[in-house]
Amino acid sequence: MVVYTVTGNVGQAGYLDIANSGDITGKNIYVNMTNRCPCSCVFCLRQTKKMMEGNSLWLRGGEPSVEGVMSIFDKYDLSVINELVFCGYGEPLERLHDVCKVIDLLHGKYPKLKVRLNTNGLANLIHGRDVTPDLEGRFNTVSISMNAPDAEEFLELTRSRFGIQSFDAVKEFAVLAKEHVPNVVMTVVEKVMPEEKIERCRKICEELGVTLRVRPFEN
Numbered sequence: 769m770v771v772y773t774v775t776g777n778v779g780q781a782g783y784l785d786i787a788n789s790g791d792i793t794g795k796n797i798y799v800n801m802t803n804r805c806p807c808s809c810v811f812c813l814r815q816t817k818k819m820m821e822g823n824s825l826w827l828r829g830g831e832p833s834v835e836g837v838m839s840i841f842d843k844y845d846l847s848v849i850n851e852l853v854f855c856g857y858g859e860p861l862e863r864l865h866d867v868c869k870v871i872d873l874l875h876g877k878y879p880k881l882k883v884r885l886n887t888n889g890l891a892n893l894i895h896g897r898d899v900t901p902d903l904e905g906r907f908n909t910v911s912i913s914m915n916a917p918d919a920e921e922f923l924e925l926t927r928s929r930f931g932i933q934s935f936d937a938v939k940e941f942a943v944l945a946k947e948h949v950p951n952v953v954m955t956v957v958e959k960v961m962p963e964e965k966i967e968r969c970r971k972i973c974e975e976l977g978v979t980l981r982v983r984p985f986e987n
């Protein structure tokens with residue numbers, strides 16, 4: 769499933785292909801262009817057998833081309849939606865170039881389209897350069913998963929292939945992104961993270977000058 773809507777909160781989310789989402793007026797539309805990711809988070813279903821077999825966000829047919837994604841969007845009027853969100857089971861910026869291309873094509877048609885990136889914040893390590901200038905004029909919001917209040921726990925949870933430098937890289941990405949994107953937030957999930965750790969994350973975000981968003985978890 770490449771383009772979809774989400775029902776429910778974290779933990780009980782349901783994914784509906786845009787073709788089955790009915791009236792998309794006022795909705796957030798999600799785009800899933802890759803399953804690649806430098807992490808292997810302990811809580812991510814991406815690697816599990818169940819995910820491979822049953823989950824609709826696993827791109828069984830491989831990654832869609834830019835043209836393939838655009839051909840889906842061609843069927844809908846995106847001027848009525850709330851926000852377009854690049855996310856999915858994978859890190860969207862693994863396909864930085866293609867994601868930018870899709871946004872540019874869509875902005876050509878919908879100059880006011882609001883676009884958000886949900887990211888692990890590791891794109892600068894993935895590409896070996898500061899990619900945040902590429903986000904300018906394309907994304908209104910960058911939402912970065914913070915996952916942990918320190919480098920050791922971050923690595924334990926995410927099992928990032930970049931090792932212990934990953935947490936600092938995520939924080940640096942947030943600071944750099946602020947120069948190019950109006951709204952940069954870091955997120956943690958409530959109940960998954962104890963209050964004391966959320967407070968430590970909040971302090972770090974204050975120091976970085978970004979907002980911490982505590983996402984609701986519902987069982």
Ligand code: SF4
Nearest residue numbers: 805807809812858888
């Ligand atoms: S960063 Fe996201 S996509 Fe990648 S392993 Fe972690 S939860 Fe899964």
